[in-house]
Structure formats: structure tokens, C-alpha cells
Amino acid sequence: MSVTAAQGFSAAGIAAGIKESGNPDLALVVNNGPRRAAAGVFTSNRVKAAPVLWSEQVLKGGEVTAVVLNSGGANACTGPQGFQDTHATAEKVAEVLEGHSAGEVAVASTGLIGILLPMDKLLPGIEQAVAALSEHGGEKAAIAIKTTDSVHKTAVAGGDGWTVGGMAKGAGMLAPGLATMLVVLTTDADVEAPALDAALRDATRTTFDRVDSDGCMSTNDTVLLLASGASGITPEQGAFAEAVRAVCDDLARQLIGDAEGASKDIRIEVINAATEDDAVEVGRSIARNNLLKCAIHGGDPNWGRVLSAIGTTKAAFEPDQLNVAINDVWVCKNGGVGEDRDLVDMRYREVKVTADLAAGTESAVIWANDLTADYVHENSAYSS
Amino acid sequence: MSVTAAQGFSAAGIAAGIKESGNPDLALVVNNGPRRAAAGVFTSNRVKAAPVLWSEQVLKGGEVTAVVLNSGGANACTGPQGFQDTHATAEKVAEVLEGHSAGEVAVASTGLIGILLPMDKLLPGIEQAVAALSEHGGEKAAIAIKTTDSVHKTAVAGGDGWTVGGMAKGAGMLAPGLATMLVVLTTDADVEAPALDAALRDATRTTFDRVDSDGCMSTNDTVLLLASGASGITPEQGAFAEAVRAVCDDLARQLIGDAEGASKDIRIEVINAATEDDAVEVGRSIARNNLLKCAIHGGDPNWGRVLSAIGTTKAAFEPDQLNVAINDVWVCKNGGVGEDRDLVDMRYREVKVTADLAAGTESAVIWANDLTADYVHENSAYSS
Numbered sequence: 023m024s025v026t027a028a029q030g031f032s033a034a035g036i037a038a039g040i041k042e043s044g045n046p047d048l049a050l051v052v053n054n055g056p057r058r059a060a061a062g063v064f065t066s067n068r069v070k071a072a073p074v075l076w077s078e079q080v081l082k083g084g085e086v087t088a089v090v091l092n093s094g095g096a097n098a099c100t101g102p103q104g105f106q107d108t109h110a111t112a113e114k115v116a117e118v119l120e121g122h123s124a125g126e127v128a129v130a131s132t133g134l135i136g137i138l139l140p141m142d143k144l145l146p147g148i149e150q151a152v153a154a155l156s157e158h159g160g161e162k163a164a165i166a167i168k169t170t171d172s173v174h175k176t177a178v179a180g181g182d183g184w185t186v187g188g189m190a191k192g193a194g195m196l197a198p199g200l201a202t203m204l205v206v207l208t209t210d211a212d213v214e215a216p217a218l219d220a221a222l223r224d225a226t227r228t229t230f231d232r233v234d235s236d237g238c239m240s241t242n243d244t245v246l247l248l249a250s251g252a253s254g255i256t257p258e259q260g261a262f263a264e265a266v267r268a269v270c271d272d273l274a275r276q277l278i279g280d281a282e283g284a285s286k287d288i289r290i291e292v293i294n295a296a297t298e299d300d301a302v303e304v305g306r307s308i309a310r311n312n313l314l315k316c317a318i319h320g321g322d323p324n325w326g327r328v329l330s331a332i333g334t335t336k337a338a339f340e341p342d343q344l345n346v347a348i349n350d351v352w353v354c355k356n357g358g359v360g361e362d363r364d365l366v367d368m369r370y371r372e373v374k375v376t377a378d379l380a381a382g383t384e385s386a387v388i389w390a391n392d393l394t395a396d397y398v399h400e401n402s403a404y405s406s
Numbered sequence: 407m408s409v410t411a412a413q414g415f416s417a418a419g420i421a422a423g424i425k426e427s428g429n430p431d432l433a434l435v436v437n438n439g440p441r442r443a444a445a446g447v448f449t450s451n452r453v454k455a456a457p458v459l460w461s462e463q464v465l466k467g468g469e470v471t472a473v474v475l476n477s478g479g480a481n482a483c484t485g486p487q488g489f490q491d492t493h494a495t496a497e498k499v500a501e502v503l504e505g506h507s508a509g510e511v512a513v514a515s516t517g518l519i520g521i522l523l524p525m526d527k528l529l530p531g532i533e534q535a536v537a538a539l540s541e542h543g544g545e546k547a548a549i550a551i552k553t554t555d556s557v558h559k560t561a562v563a564g565g566d567g568w569t570v571g572g573m574a575k576g577a578g579m580l581a582p583g584l585a586t587m588l589v590v591l592t593t594d595a596d597v598e599a600p601a602l603d604a605a606l607r608d609a610t611r612t613t614f615d616r617v618d619s620d621g622c623m624s625t626n627d628t629v630l631l632l633a634s635g636a637s638g639i640t641p642e643q644g645a646f647a648e649a650v651r652a653v654c655d656d657l658a659r660q661l662i663g664d665a666e667g668a669s670k671d672i673r674i675e676v677i678n679a680a681t682e683d684d685a686v687e688v689g690r691s692i693a694r695n696n697l698l699k700c701a702i703h704g705g706d707p708n709w710g711r712v713l714s715a716i717g718t719t720k721a722a723f724e725p726d727q728l729n730v731a732i733n734d735v736w737v738c739k740n741g742g743v744g745e746d747r748d749l750v751d752m753r754y755r756e757v758k759v760t761a762d763l764a765a766g767t768e769s770a771v772i773w774a775n776d777l778t779a780d781y782v783h784e785n786s787a788y789s790s
Contacts, residue, residue, distance in 0.1 A: 066718075067714060067717040067718055068716075068717040068718075068719075068723075068725060069713045069714060069716060069717030069725045069728075069741070070717075070725070096710075098710065098713075098714075099709075099710055099713050099738065099741055099742050099743070100742055100743070101726070101740065101741065101742035101743075104742075134710065135710025135711070135713065135714065136709065136710045136738070136742070136743055137743075236696050236697065237694070237695075237696060238695055238696060238697045238711075238714065238715070239714060239717070239718045240714065241710075241713070241714050241717065310621070310694075311621075311622055312620050312621060312622060312696070312777075312781075312785075313620065313622045313785050316781070316782050316785035316786040317785065317786060319782065319786045320785075320786025320787050322786065322787070325483075325520065326480075326482065326483055326518065326519025326520045326625075327519070327622070329453045329482075329483050329519065329625070330451060330453055330482075330519065330622065330623060330624065330625050331622075332452075332453060333451035333452040333453030333454075333623070333625060334450075334451055334452075334623045335452075339452075341452060341453045341454070342485070344453075354483065354520070356485065357453070357483055357485065358483050358484055358485035358488070358520070359483070359484070359485075359520055359521075393696075393782055394782055395779035395782045395783065397696075397700070397782075398700050398703065398777055398778055398779045398781075398782060399779065401696070401697050401700035401701065401704075402700040402701060402703045402704025402706065403704050403706070
């Protein structure tokens with residue numbers, strides 16, 4: 023499992039003292055080759071953390087030899103000093119690993135915005151992490167990147183003789199509690215950077231990009247895919263892309279399942295849309311409707327709130343042709359009252375909302391969480 | 407105060423039995439002339455309640471002789487039967503008032519979506535309301551349109567010899583708990599429909615349209631302005647528009663101050679924007695950021711969440727030139743750490759967030775509320 027499931031990678035997770043709690047807070051993933059191809063996707067937030075700005079540059083070269091990740095501080099909104107700190111972190115990794123170039127070391131950070139990282143702890147921590155590198159270090163790396171995560175998150179998939187593994191932290195692509203989503207995927211498949219990039223973009227578009235726990239977009243979201251080529255096998259692109267997608271989907275579901283304060287995972291499927299963009303727009307609007315999220319928390323199949331959310335979009339539909347099912351009971355038909363809402367069983371953690379736009383043949387699934395008092399408590403006290 | 411502050415209007419508020427609680431649930435406002443000019447603005451939600459579809463048609467004629475409003479049911483997503491019920495309601499008002507035409511009777515409803523109104527109670531209630539009409543009935547009308555409102559809401563303004571009065575219900579333009587915003591304004595100024603319309607659109611654009619309690623847009627929002635001409639005075643348009651704006655602003659602030667479960671009113675001012683649209687887009691993005699709303703509830707001046715919200719917009723700005731003040735303390739300067747956040751005093755109900763985009767000279771103010779456990783409780787149990 024995790025980033026060392028694939029051959030050709032070593033990893034470590036250690037406590038550098040960045041977190042006051044003394045919990046693990048520094049992870050290192052090293053690609054031992056022979057190939058060092060890489061692809062990455064990053065937050066679309068225009069306010070980007072220093073490590074995002076750095077790693078975007080690194081990824082342009084298509085090669086990454088190591089990724090260093092810290093929890094305990096996002097290094098976002100930290101100005102020129104923050105960027106210098108990220109640069110110094112990459113330089114330190116390159117120096118201690120020997121034979122590496124800082125320009126091929128990606129950096130990711132997560133934690134509070136607006137606070138400089140304690141470099142006097144982080145830099146010695148890198149020496150400690152390099153000393154701890156192991157081909158079995160994937161779990162420890164996954165643990166070291168946790169912030170408000172209750173569990174560490176890993177996944178694996180693959181084909182005959184090759185593997186895709188990964189780790190993630192966070193509670194949604196769209197950052198609850200500043201719990202930035204960081205993901206590192208590794209593979210021993212022998213795949214060049216452009217093919218990695220294509221597979222990764224395809225995968226994230228329908229997995230991490232369709233997780234919307236609380237509507238809040240992070241400054242630090244980073245998803246990296248590193249290929250070592252150590253298996254010596256170049257899979258057919260479709261099979262490889264599917265494995266990457268499977269790992270992303272697995273990790274995305276784990277993020278939703280561990281979202282801060284959530285008591286329900288909401289699977290929103292929009293069907294019969296005119297276009298996929300329409301389906302995604304409607305799904306997001308439903309996912310972000312606080313009133314619906316509260317109703318689902320209360321076990322209330324309040325379909326009126328689904329319709330009012332659909333009505334705020336520009337998607338193609340006629341109000342009197344909309345149908346809505348909650349847990350497969352079509353409580354709204356033709357824009358009005360449908361089957362008996364008392365038939366809806368909402369006792370389980372997963373709740374399905376199906377919105378039928380009756381306007382075409384496209385569809386999309388968005389995952390969201392309910393809105394709970396626990397979410398409010400956790401996020402009203404995070405930084406104070 | 408309320409809709410009978412201006413001359414030429416009578417009103418009533420009675421209990422028709424629509425609400426199971428037995429509380430007042432039916433209001434009637436009648437324009438006794440001599441003029442019957444009117445203007446209206448309605449929800450931009452594409453899923454519109456039957457009374458909205460009806461009243462939009464009525465307002466096209468530019469004349470309204472009476473407005474009938476009910477709480478206890480929104481008559482939204484109720485199909486053809488719901489529209490017939492609205493039509494029958496207007497017909498009944500016209501019939502009982504005598505000499506009125508149903509085509510000049512506006513209808514507004516508020517309450518749960520997806521439930522037909524009990525017409526066997528509503529229609530006899532109209533007879534009761536007509537019998538109770540009084541030139542001092544404005545307060546009772548304001549009380550009868552409450553749903554989850556804790557207080558009824560009225561306001562008044564005016565000039566030499568003329569008056570604008572109004573009543574409102576709801577807890578935000580963007581409907582908390584389906585608490586649709588309904589507003590009726592009246593004036594005895596002698597103003598024709600086009601001038602009423604201009605004044606009303608100007609006023610709502612910068613008042614009700616900039617209240618964003620919980621990001622959820624209603625299916626029923628209705629704001630009407632009726633002119634009786636009973637004062638015989640035609641004010642200068644600027645003075646009249648300012649009075650209408652003042653009443654709208656007063657009522658909008660009352661809506662925010664009474665928002666469900668809220669403990670803070672958040673005044674978000676976006677300054678130095680390139681365009682007013684940019685300022686509004688950024689203000690709304692901040693207003694809808696659940697993480698920031700939680701932080702403010704917890705008394706935490708978490709400016710990182712403001713920046714991450716700004717970063718999701720398309721407005722013109724450079725990340726390293728953004729400045730943010732909370733209660734006038736510039737906690738973020740040039741996109742990084744500014745003044746000491748411990749200087750921010752957040753003990754009071756009103757919290758000011760100022761976002762300086764450093765991109766121009768335009769500005770806008772958006773009002774929002776914090777996100778609290780009480781909001782979750784109230785809205786997870788509303789219909790069950």
C-alpha cells in the first residue's frame with residue numbers, strides 16, 4: 023500500500039518538531055528510478071501557497087526525484103520569505119540525498135495559512151527523514167502528512183507486474199479546516215511524463231475534482247504522480263489510466279469519509295443533463311447548499327431544497343420536468359410532489375441524491391458531506 | 407410604521423388556520439388610491455413558486471390594488487394545482503373586496519416547499535382578512551407573514567408630506583430554512599409605475615441583493631412597492647429613490663439581524679476593486695465561505711480564509727497586493743502577515759471584514775451571518 027507499494031520508491035515519515043504536539047509532521051518520498059517521470063495537478067485557487075508555486079515550476083521539467091511534504095503549516099500567504107523557505111527545503115533535500123537537483127524536488131505543505139515554517143526544525147528534520155528512508159516507509163509517510171485527518175489514507179491498484187500506489191491527506195478537495203488535500207501517487211510502470219500527465223488529469227477530473235465537502239477551495243492542493251519504471255513494463259495507456267483513476271477514486275472516497283465533523287457521505291448523481299458541464303454545475307450547486315446539507319444531517323429527505331439549488335444554475339432544464347430521488351425514492355416528479363417521502367430510509371452514512379434534468383444524456387457524480395454542529399465546532403476553534 | 411404608515415393603504419393580519427400552531431398566517435394589504443401604481447422584483451431562481459409566476463404577470467400591468475400574503479406554505483413545486491390555487495386566491499380577494507380585478511391582485515406565499523396550501527382554510531381566511539382591514543393594520547400584517555422570524559420587521563422613511571413604509575419577513579434574501587423573503591413597501595407619494603420600478607430596482611440592487619445569510623436562494627422571494635398617490639405630492643425622483651433605498655436598507659439589516667441561528671452580523675466591504683461587479687463577486691465569495699463563517703462564530707480573525715475565498719474569484723487582483731482588515735485591524739498586508747491578530751476585538755455582534763483588492767476604485771458591501779451549531783440544529787429539523 024501507499025507510495026512504496028510500487029517498486030523503485032523509498033519513503034519516510036518522521037517528527038521534526040514542526041507540530042507542537044510532537045506528532046509526525048515531515049514526509050519524504052524518493053524515486054530511485056531508473057525513470058524519474060512525473061506529472062502534477064494543483065489548486066486552481068489564485069492565492070497559491072509557496073510550495074505550490076515552487077512545485078508547479080518543478081513539474082514543468084517533467085522529472086521529479088523526490089517529494090518532501092510537511093504538515094503543521096501551509097506556508098501560504100507568507101510572502102517572499104515563505105518562497106525562500108520552500109526553496110531552501112528543496113535545496114536541503116537535494117544536498118542530503120546527494121546527486122539530486124533542487125529543481126527536481128517537489129515540495130508540499132499543509133496546515134495553517136499565514137504562518138512561516140520553523141526552518142530551524144524543518145531542515146534538521148530532512149536529515150532525519152533521509153536517514154529513515156525505506157522501501158517499506160509508505161505508511162509512515164502517509165501518517166506524517168495528517169492534520170485534522172482521523173486516519174491516514176492509502177490505496178493501491180495495478181496490472182500484471184506493475185502497480186500504482188498512493189497516499190492522501192485532507193478531508194475534501196475543497197479544504198475543510200484548511201486541511202489541504204495533498205496526494206502523492208507512485209508507479210513502477212515505465213511511463214513517460216506526457217502519458218503520466220494525461221492519465222493524472224483524466225483521473226483527477228472525475229475524482230478529486232468532484233469531491234466537494236464544504237465548498238471551500240484550498241491554497242495548497244497538490245496531486246503528484248511519480249513513475250520509477252522499475253517494473254520494466256509499459257502498460258497499455260487505457261489500463262494504466264484506469265489504475266490511476268481507481269487509486270484516485272479510492273483516496274477521494276476516503277477523504278469524504280473522513281471529512282471534518284461529517285456524519286453523512288452524500289453521493290449526488292445528476293442524470294439526463296444536456297452536457298457534462300451542466301451535470302457538474304448542478305451537482306456542485308446541490309453539494310454546496312447548506313440547507314440541504316443540514317436537512318440530510320437531520321435525516322430529512324427535503325427535496326424542495328434540491329430543486330431550489332438546481333434553480334440557481336444555468337443548466338438546461340424545465341422546472342416542471344425535474345425529478346429528484348433520495349435513496350432511490352422519487353420524492354419529486356415533474357417538479358412537484360412524487361412518491362411518499364416517508365419511504366426514504368436515511369439511517370445509513372451514505373445518502374444518494376439523484377437529480378434528473380430530463381434534458382439530455384450526460385451525467386456526473388459529485389460527493390459531498392452533510393453540515394453538522396461538529397463541523398461548526400471544529401472549524402470555529404481551529405486556529406484559536 | 408409598516409405598510410399603513412403611508413396614506414391610502416389599509417391592511418390586516420389574521421389567523422386562517424394554515425399554520426397548525428394557530429398563529430397569524432394571512433396578511434392583506436389594500437391600496438385605496440387614488441393611484442394604484444406598482445413595481446416588483448422577484449427571485450432569480452429558475453424554480454419559481456406559483457405565487458411568483460402569478461405576481462410577475464400581475465406586475466407587468468403596472469397596477470396592483472391588493473397584495474395577499476400567506477405564511478405556512480410556500481406553494482412552490484406544487485404543479486398546475488398550485489398555480490390554480492394562487493389564481494383562486496387572487497380571484498377570492500377581488501370578489502370579496504368588490505370592484506377589484508384578480509389581475510391586479512398580487513399573491514405571495516412562504517413556508518415549506520412541495521406542499522399544497524389548505525384552500526379550505528385560506529379562502530374563508532380572506533373574508534376574515536377583508537373584514538379586519540384597517541388603516542392601522544400594518545403591524546398585524548407584518549406579524550402574519552412571519553415563519554421562523556423571531557420578530558416582525560417594519561421600517562419607514564419619507565420627505566415633506568409623503569412617506570414610504572414597509573414590512574418584511576425572512577432571514578436573508580437567500581433563504582435560510584426556506585424562510586422566503588417577502589417584502590411589501592407602500593408610499594402615498596404620487597409616482598407612476600416606471601418611476602416606482604426604477605427606484606425599487608436601484609434600491610434592491612444594493613440592499614436585499616447584497617444580503618447573503620447562507621448562500622441559499624429561495625423560490626419565493628418577492629419585493630413589491632405600491633403607490634397610492636394619497637399625499638398628492640410627487641417628490642423629486644432622487645429624494646424618492648433615496649427614501650425607498652433607506653427603507654429597503656433598514657429592512658435588509660433587520661433580516662440579517664434575525665437570521666436563523668446566527669450570532670454575528672458580518673459586514674463585508676470590498677474596496678479598491680476594478681469594477682463594482684468584481685467587488686460584489688469577491689464579497690459574495692467571502693460571504694459564502696463556510697470556514698470563515700465558522701471562524702467568525704468562534705471569534706477567530708482567520709484572514710487566511712478570507713484570502714482563500716478571494717482566490718476563487720475571477721476579479722482583478724494580484725495575490726501579493728491583497729490587504730484584509732478585520733474590525734479595522736489590517737491583519738493581512740500585501741498578501742501576507744500584517745498587524746497582530748490579537749488586536750482584533752470580536753466581542754460584538756457586528757464584525758467588519760474589509761478586503762482591499764488594490765486594483766481600482768470601486769467598492770461594495772455585502773452582509774452575511776456566521777455559521778453556528780444553532781443554524782444546523784434549526785435547519786436539520788425544519789420539516790421533520
